[in-house]
Amino acid sequence: MTSLPIKLVAGLGNPGEKYIATRHNIGFDWLDRLADRLLVSFSPETRFRGLCARVTQPDHDIWLLKPQTYMNVSGMSVGALCRYYKIIPEQVLVIHDELDLLPGAIKLKFGGGTGGHNGLKSIVTDLSSQNFWRLRIGVGHPGNRNQVVDYVLHPPRKEEFLLIDEAIEHSMLVWSLIAQGDFAAAMQQLHTQ
Template sequence: MEGLRLIVGLGNPGSEHARTRHNAGFRFIDALADKAGGRFGLDSKLFGETTKIDFAGRDLWLLKPATFMNLSGKSVAAALRYWKIEPEQALLAHDELDLPPGVARLKFDGGHGGQNGLRDTMRLLGHGRFHRLRIGIGHPGHKDRVTPWVLGRASLADDALIERAIADALDVLPLAVQGNFMDAMTRLHTPRE
């Protein structure tokens, strides 16, 4: 399988959203940019902040949509068109209610699972054939509590677990960038001793 050319972190812009559970994707992309020395700058034609990095021996575009989560697809679709990147060469990092904090999982294709950034991206692309990095934030236990949960801040313990999941995902990312998705998944999905 081809390697990655674009990694998108999904989240909501603005300092008031910075450490919310919903911004796990932004936290991942910020950590990647920091690791690779990338500096984000606003690109109005792509409706987001972008930077280009050299990572795992490849040129890689990073994108943080500035459209708010529910309209993320506008930015993702614009970037894919502008840089002439196939959706299969993109990875979208996002928060995942169905995984506990401390767990990150890679996946290709599938549904949106109620995640509005994925939902909007799939609506505009007409399919879900792109890679996802699912960063666990846990579930509040009842669907009526989901909105305040995702828009709220995690406890200190959960926040530390989310940070660990992001670090684990960064450790296997070079494999995914180079197209070795099965190896990346095996390493990321195997419980640590």
């Protein structure tokens, strides 16, 4: 399953000091780790309402994007960049927190529903498509759906943080496969930890 190469990686989160290190900001954390490895830095891009970095590849560039629109309207930022650079949904990878996976679990998948994730809902609406890649990083579930908002807006417990950090580090090992569109190999390596 070699697919189209990725041209945009969007990490989801909320801007601002009070959201740093919260479960909902795992997408930002993942992108920061990748940017450090690739030796690129983010800068504000007003037209995309986000922080952007460009990764130069031999055959195409990959944009890294941290929307600064707040989670629930992430699609405004993702959609603006996609329209500007004519990037189709199949060339987009979204990194996000996942309540349905235990802390430390990480799954790569294509398409599907949003699982109630407001950031994904916004992106699906703005792209008019569910056909984009997702890297789902498990944060666990509080056990009561009425506690979800408070839960994702707080940092994980220390033992959860260590598991999540390990999963993010493990996922960095498949970046080169993801970048070239070899998702079958990336999933095999990622899902057999």
